[in-house]
Structures are given as structure tokens and as C-alpha cells.
Amino acid sequence: MAKPRSPQGRARETARRLAVEYPGSATELCALRHDSPFQLLVATILSAQSTDENVNKVTPALFARFPTPEALAAAEPGELEALIHSTGFFRSKSRSLLGMATALVEDHGGEVPTALAELVALPGVGRKTANVVRSVAFGLPGLPVDTHVGRVSKRLGLTVLDDPVKVEHELNAMLAPPERGLFSLRLILHGRRVCTARRPRCGDCLLNDYCPSAFEA
Secondary structure (H helix, E strand, C coil): CCCCCCHHHHHHHHHHHHHHHCCCCHHHHCCCCCCCHHHHHHHHHHCCCCCHHHHHHHHHHHHHHCCCHHHHHCCCHHHHHHHHHHHCCHHHHHHHHHHHHHHHHHHHCCCCCCCHHHHHCCCCCCHHHHHHHHHHHCCCCCCCCCHHHHHHHHHCCCCCCCCHHHHHHHHHHHCCHHHHHHHHHHHHHHHHHCCCCCCCCHHHCCCCCCCCCCCCC
16 A cells, blocks of 8 residues: 555544554543533543543542532532642632533533534633534534644644644644544544654554654654
């Protein structure tokens, strides 16, 4: 098989190979444990500047105490801060969670919206978080660009840009809408397990036959 030479060709072949290496649905591939769009939204907000492992340790007690947007909106800030303290930046995250839950109750009938514009209008919700919720919870097109996606995309020569929103738009143009969320999730897994930041394991990488950065480190 001829090696893909264009960024679009590499993106498509990468999507194909990673789908074999990391099979599963978006819900199965997502590291944040959740049972509903609301829980995923809360967990994703908490994941900023934290690890998914830390978030998953906190959320069971958090969801048991505040199972709905209505309950979370009525939470006492001090109690909420204590529950999420270990995720870091707990005061600002508490304000975001309270504001987000209040907005869901007041503006959306307690339901998590699906539209990107409505999601990013919620307190504490940026484009990356909105795309996580859209792609994982609702199966809609959405390509979250985190540090792993940005790093691996640059190494593969899919982009030369650093701005996550611009990278998202570039990658979107290379992939069919249904593939975007899964592509992001699989790049994240590959970035954590193989294409790591400091010492990429190029010898173990299933993309090394066409990756422009292979074996450079």
C-alpha cells in the first residue's frame, strides 16, 4: 500500500489504523466515567488542569450528593469545594459548576443542550468541553483538541498550528463528521500510550511508516 503523502491522506489512514488499534464507541473510549450528558459535562469541567483518574475518584461522591442540575445549582459553595478539592483550582471550578447548573435549570429546563453555541454559553464551558459532550454524550460531530491531539497532529504533519480552535477546524476538514469525535479520542489514547510528550515510542507505533516525525527524537 502506498504511503499517504498529503495531510488529508495521513489523517484518513491514521483514523483507519487507530480504529483497529483502539476499537469501541465514543462512550467506551472516553476515560471520564459518566452515566449521562450532565455527568459528562460536570466531569469534563473538573478535568481542566487535572487528570481523568483524579476526576473519576471525585465524581462518584459528587454525583451521589448532587445527582441533577437542580441539586447542583442549589449546592453550598463550601461543600462543593470540599468535594472537588483534589482536582485543583477548586474555587473557580466550583463557581463554574454552580453557574453551569443554574444556567441549565433556568435556560434549558434542566437538560444539557446539544448545540455548540448553547454549550459554550454555559459558565465554565469552552469549545473543547462542548465538543467532548457533543461527540461522546450525543454522538454528534465534535473534535476536542487537547494537548495530546495537538501534539500528535503536529508530529503526523496534519497541522503546523498551535491554536486549538484552528487545529480543530483543520482536522475537521480532513475527516467525515461522524469520525471526528472518535478520531480525537483515539489520538488521545495514542498520545498517552505511545506518542508521549517527552519520549515517543516510535518503534512501537503503528503509524511510523508514514509519520514525518518518526524516530527524530
